[in-house]
Amino acid sequence: GAGVSQSPRYKVAKRGQDVALRCDPISGHVSLFWYQQALGQGPEFLTYFQNEAQLDKSGLPSDRFFAERPEGSVSTLKIQRTQQEDSAVYLCASSSVSSGQPYYGYTFGSGTRLTVV
Amino acid sequence: AQSVSQHNHHVILSEAASLELGCNYSYGGTVNLFWYVQYPGQHLQLLLKYFSGDPLVKGIKGFEAEFIKSKFSFNLRKPSVQWSDTAEYFCAVNAQNTDKLIFGTGTRLQVFP
Numbered sequence: 204g205a206g207v208s209q210s211p212r213y214k215v216a217k218r219g220q221d222v223a224l225r226c227d228p229i230s231g232h233v234s235l236f237w238y239q240q241a242l243g244q245g246p247e248f249l250t251y252f253q254n255e256a257q258l259d260k261s262g263l264p265s266d267r268f269f270a271e272r273p274e275g276s277v278s279t280l281k282i283q284r285t286q287q288e289d290s291a292v293y294l295c296a297s298s299s300v301s302s303g304q305p306y307y308g309y310t311f312g313s314g315t316r317l318t319v320v
Numbered sequence: 321a322q323s324v325s326q327h328n329h330h331v332i333l334s335e336a337a338s339l340e341l342g343c344n345y346s347y348g349g350t351v352n353l354f355w356y357v358q359y360p361g362q363h364l365q366l367l368l369k370y371f372s373g374d375p376l377v378k379g380i381k382g383f384e385a386e387f388i389k390s391k392f393s394f395n396l397r398k399p400s401v402q403w404s405d406t407a408e409y410f411c412a413v414n415a416q417n418t419d420k421l422i423f424g425t426g427t428r429l430q431v432f433p
Contacts, residue, residue, distance in 0.1 A: 207363075236420070245324075245410050245423030246364070259419055294364070309421070311356075311364040 205229075207312035209295050215318045216285045224280045224315045228297030235278050236309060237270055238294040246294055252278060285319045292316050322347040324413050326424035333401050333431050341396040341427050343385075343411035353394040354412040354421065355385055364410070370394065381405070406431045 208227040216222050228235050234253055238246035239262075248262040254275035263270070267285075272278040282289055296309035327342045345351065355367040368379025375387040385396045394411060411424040 234419075238423075243425070245326075245412075245425045246421075247423070248420040251419045262420070296364075309366075313363040 207295055207297050207310050209293075209312035209315050211315060212313065213316050213318075215320060218286060218319055219284050220319075221281065221283045222285055222317065224282075224293050224317070226278045226280070226295030226297075226312060228276065228278070228295070229299075229310055230276075232297035232299050232310075233275075234298040235272060236296045236298070237278070237280050238296065239264075240292040240294055240314070242291070249280070249293075282317075285317075287319050290317055290319045322351075322413060322415055322422045324411055324422050324424035326409075326411055326427050328427045329425070330428045331430070333429070335403055335431055335433050336400050337431075339396070339398040339401045339405075339429070341409055341411075341429070343394045343396065343424060345392050345394070345411075345413045345422075347392075347413065347415055350416045352414040352416060353385075353387060354414070355379065355383070355394075355396050356410045356412060356423075357407050358410070358426075359407045367396070367409070401429075401431045403431050403433050405429060 210225045236251050237249040239249050240246045250270045251259040252272040255272050267283045269281045292314040294314045295312045298309050323346045325344045353370040356364045357367045358364050368377050370377045370387045378384045383398050387394050408426045408428050410426045412421040414421050
Protein backbone atom coordinates (compact mmCIF):
# COMPACT_ATOMS: atom_id res chain seq x y z
CA GLY A 204 0.00 0.00 0.00
CA ALA A 205 0.92 3.65 -0.16
CA GLY A 206 1.51 4.05 3.56
CA VAL A 207 1.68 2.20 6.85
CA SER A 208 -1.78 1.10 7.87
CA GLN A 209 -2.79 0.44 11.46
CA SER A 210 -6.01 -0.99 12.82
CA PRO A 211 -8.10 -0.35 14.71
CA ARG A 212 -7.71 3.42 14.92
CA TYR A 213 -9.32 3.44 18.35
CA LYS A 214 -9.69 0.68 20.91
CA VAL A 215 -11.36 0.83 24.29
CA ALA A 216 -10.59 -2.12 26.53
CA LYS A 217 -11.75 -3.00 30.00
CA ARG A 218 -8.95 -3.53 32.47
CA GLY A 219 -7.82 -7.13 32.30
CA GLN A 220 -8.89 -7.62 28.70
CA ASP A 221 -6.45 -8.78 26.02
CA VAL A 222 -6.01 -6.63 22.90
CA ALA A 223 -4.35 -7.11 19.53
CA LEU A 224 -3.18 -4.21 17.40
CA ARG A 225 -2.37 -4.69 13.74
CA CYS A 226 0.21 -3.03 11.51
CA ASP A 227 0.42 -3.33 7.73
CA PRO A 228 3.77 -1.89 6.67
CA ILE A 229 4.62 -0.50 3.26
CA SER A 230 4.95 -3.37 0.84
CA GLY A 231 8.53 -4.61 0.66
CA HIS A 232 9.72 -2.78 3.73
CA VAL A 233 12.08 -5.02 5.62
CA SER A 234 12.18 -3.24 8.96
CA LEU A 235 9.21 -2.70 11.22
CA PHE A 236 9.10 -0.85 14.52
CA TRP A 237 6.54 -0.41 17.28
CA TYR A 238 6.48 2.67 19.48
CA GLN A 239 4.28 3.70 22.40
CA GLN A 240 3.28 7.34 22.78
CA ALA A 241 1.73 8.32 26.08
CA LEU A 242 -0.23 11.54 26.36
CA GLY A 243 2.08 14.55 26.28
CA GLN A 244 5.16 12.46 25.59
CA GLY A 245 7.26 11.57 22.60
CA PRO A 246 7.13 8.09 21.10
CA GLU A 247 9.06 5.44 23.01
CA PHE A 248 10.61 2.43 21.32
CA LEU A 249 9.02 -0.93 22.02
CA THR A 250 10.39 -3.45 19.55
CA TYR A 251 11.94 -3.95 16.11
CA PHE A 252 11.66 -6.61 13.42
CA GLN A 253 13.81 -7.27 10.43
CA ASN A 254 11.64 -9.43 8.21
CA GLU A 255 10.17 -12.03 10.58
CA ALA A 256 13.01 -11.85 13.09
CA GLN A 257 12.44 -9.81 16.23
CA LEU A 258 15.90 -8.31 16.68
CA ASP A 259 15.23 -5.99 19.58
CA LYS A 260 12.46 -6.15 22.15
CA SER A 261 14.22 -4.20 24.85
CA GLY A 262 11.49 -1.56 25.00
CA LEU A 263 8.59 -3.86 25.81
CA PRO A 264 7.51 -2.71 29.28
CA SER A 265 6.49 -6.08 30.64
CA ASP A 266 5.89 -9.69 29.69
CA ARG A 267 2.26 -8.76 29.05
CA PHE A 268 3.43 -7.20 25.79
CA PHE A 269 4.13 -9.48 22.87
CA ALA A 270 4.78 -8.71 19.21
CA GLU A 271 5.03 -10.95 16.19
CA ARG A 272 5.58 -10.72 12.45
CA PRO A 273 5.35 -14.34 11.33
CA GLU A 274 5.63 -13.86 7.57
CA GLY A 275 7.77 -10.76 7.54
CA SER A 276 4.98 -8.39 6.53
CA VAL A 277 1.98 -7.75 8.80
CA SER A 278 2.77 -7.38 12.48
CA THR A 279 0.60 -7.72 15.56
CA LEU A 280 1.24 -6.18 18.95
CA LYS A 281 -0.62 -8.03 21.68
CA ILE A 282 -1.18 -6.76 25.18
CA GLN A 283 -2.46 -9.23 27.71
CA ARG A 284 -4.43 -8.32 30.84
CA THR A 285 -4.47 -4.62 29.96
CA GLN A 286 -3.96 -2.07 32.71
CA GLN A 287 -4.75 1.63 32.82
CA GLU A 288 -1.11 2.58 32.36
CA ASP A 289 -1.20 0.84 28.97
CA SER A 290 -3.43 3.65 27.66
CA ALA A 291 -1.46 5.32 24.88
CA VAL A 292 -1.16 5.64 21.14
CA TYR A 293 0.69 2.70 19.64
CA LEU A 294 2.62 3.65 16.53
CA CYS A 295 3.98 1.38 13.88
CA ALA A 296 6.69 2.42 11.45
CA SER A 297 8.43 0.71 8.59
CA SER A 298 11.64 1.29 6.73
CA SER A 299 13.21 -0.14 3.62
CA VAL A 300 16.71 -0.13 5.03
CA SER A 301 17.66 -3.73 5.74
CA SER A 302 20.22 -2.95 8.41
CA GLY A 303 17.52 -1.41 10.51
CA GLN A 304 19.25 1.91 10.53
CA PRO A 305 16.62 4.58 9.92
CA TYR A 306 18.88 6.19 7.35
CA TYR A 307 15.98 7.49 5.33
CA GLY A 308 13.72 7.88 8.29
CA TYR A 309 10.78 5.75 9.08
CA THR A 310 7.31 5.99 7.60
CA PHE A 311 4.89 6.05 10.48
CA GLY A 312 1.30 4.88 10.58
CA SER A 313 -1.46 6.94 12.14
CA GLY A 314 -1.43 4.82 15.27
CA THR A 315 -3.96 3.00 17.39
CA ARG A 316 -5.25 4.93 20.38
CA LEU A 317 -5.80 2.45 23.20
CA THR A 318 -7.86 3.49 26.19
CA VAL A 319 -8.09 1.09 29.11
CA VAL A 320 -11.05 1.74 31.41
CA ALA B 321 21.69 6.00 27.98
CA GLN B 322 20.68 8.30 25.19
CA SER B 323 18.16 11.04 25.85
CA VAL B 324 16.70 13.99 23.98
CA SER B 325 15.56 17.24 25.57
CA GLN B 326 13.19 19.70 24.00
CA HIS B 327 13.06 22.73 26.23
CA ASN B 328 10.07 24.46 24.68
CA HIS B 329 6.90 22.55 25.43
CA HIS B 330 4.48 25.04 23.94
CA VAL B 331 5.27 27.92 21.60
CA ILE B 332 2.77 30.49 20.40
CA LEU B 333 3.65 32.77 17.50
CA SER B 334 2.00 35.12 15.08
CA GLU B 335 2.32 34.52 11.37
CA ALA B 336 5.58 35.79 9.86
CA ALA B 337 7.42 35.51 13.16
CA SER B 338 10.69 33.62 13.25
CA LEU B 339 10.87 30.23 14.91
CA GLU B 340 13.60 28.39 16.75
CA LEU B 341 12.91 25.18 18.65
CA GLY B 342 15.62 23.82 20.87
CA CYS B 343 16.82 20.23 20.90
CA ASN B 344 19.69 18.79 22.91
CA TYR B 345 20.75 15.19 23.11
CA SER B 346 23.01 13.22 25.37
CA TYR B 347 25.18 10.62 23.73
CA GLY B 348 28.93 10.58 23.34
CA GLY B 349 29.17 8.75 20.05
CA THR B 350 28.18 9.42 16.48
CA VAL B 351 24.50 10.07 15.96
CA ASN B 352 21.93 10.62 13.28
CA LEU B 353 19.48 13.43 14.04
CA PHE B 354 15.91 14.00 12.94
CA TRP B 355 13.02 16.37 13.25
CA TYR B 356 9.53 14.96 12.82
CA VAL B 357 6.29 16.90 12.58
CA GLN B 358 2.79 15.79 13.48
CA TYR B 359 -0.02 17.94 12.10
CA PRO B 360 -3.36 17.74 13.90
CA GLY B 361 -4.99 14.39 13.19
CA GLN B 362 -2.13 13.16 11.04
CA HIS B 363 0.76 10.77 11.42
CA LEU B 364 4.36 11.65 12.16
CA GLN B 365 6.21 12.90 9.11
CA LEU B 366 9.91 13.42 8.57
CA LEU B 367 10.79 17.11 8.36
CA LEU B 368 14.54 16.84 7.97
CA LYS B 369 17.50 14.70 8.95
CA TYR B 370 21.23 14.94 9.53
CA PHE B 371 23.73 12.12 9.07
CA SER B 372 27.00 13.75 8.11
CA GLY B 373 28.50 16.59 6.12
CA ASP B 374 27.17 20.13 6.16
CA PRO B 375 25.81 20.72 9.67
CA LEU B 376 23.15 23.06 8.31
CA VAL B 377 20.36 20.89 7.00
CA LYS B 378 17.46 22.11 4.93
CA GLY B 379 14.14 20.32 5.04
CA ILE B 380 10.68 20.63 3.64
CA LYS B 381 8.44 23.69 3.94
CA GLY B 382 11.31 26.12 4.55
CA PHE B 383 12.55 24.48 7.75
CA GLU B 384 16.23 24.09 8.54
CA ALA B 385 18.25 22.77 11.45
CA GLU B 386 21.82 23.21 12.55
CA PHE B 387 23.87 20.48 14.15
CA ILE B 388 26.35 21.90 16.66
CA LYS B 389 28.40 18.97 17.85
CA SER B 390 30.13 20.83 20.67
CA LYS B 391 26.76 21.77 22.14
CA PHE B 392 25.04 18.44 21.42
CA SER B 393 22.29 20.48 19.82
CA PHE B 394 20.12 20.26 16.73
CA ASN B 395 17.83 23.28 16.81
CA LEU B 396 15.04 23.72 14.29
CA ARG B 397 14.50 27.08 12.64
CA LYS B 398 12.18 28.77 10.21
CA PRO B 399 12.50 32.48 9.34
CA SER B 400 8.81 33.14 8.86
CA VAL B 401 6.11 30.78 10.14
CA GLN B 402 2.68 30.27 8.63
CA TRP B 403 -0.62 29.31 10.21
CA SER B 404 -0.26 25.91 8.50
CA ASP B 405 2.87 25.22 10.57
CA THR B 406 0.67 24.67 13.62
CA ALA B 407 1.67 21.17 14.73
CA GLU B 408 3.70 19.20 17.22
CA TYR B 409 7.40 18.92 16.51
CA PHE B 410 9.60 16.08 17.74
CA CYS B 411 13.36 15.91 17.77
CA ALA B 412 14.84 12.41 17.61
CA VAL B 413 18.28 10.85 17.74
CA ASN B 414 19.58 7.53 16.56
CA ALA B 415 22.96 6.29 17.66
CA GLN B 416 24.78 4.84 14.70
CA ASN B 417 24.71 1.06 14.57
CA THR B 418 21.51 0.89 16.58
CA ASP B 419 17.99 0.38 15.40
CA LYS B 420 15.90 2.66 17.54
CA LEU B 421 15.00 6.33 17.52
CA ILE B 422 14.96 8.19 20.82
CA PHE B 423 12.42 11.00 20.76
CA GLY B 424 12.10 14.15 22.78
CA THR B 425 8.81 15.00 24.46
CA GLY B 426 7.78 17.31 21.66
CA THR B 427 7.03 21.00 21.21
CA ARG B 428 3.54 22.13 20.43
CA LEU B 429 3.58 25.09 18.05
CA GLN B 430 0.54 27.29 17.59
CA VAL B 431 0.63 29.96 14.92
CA PHE B 432 -2.06 32.61 14.89
CA PRO B 433 -2.95 34.59 11.77
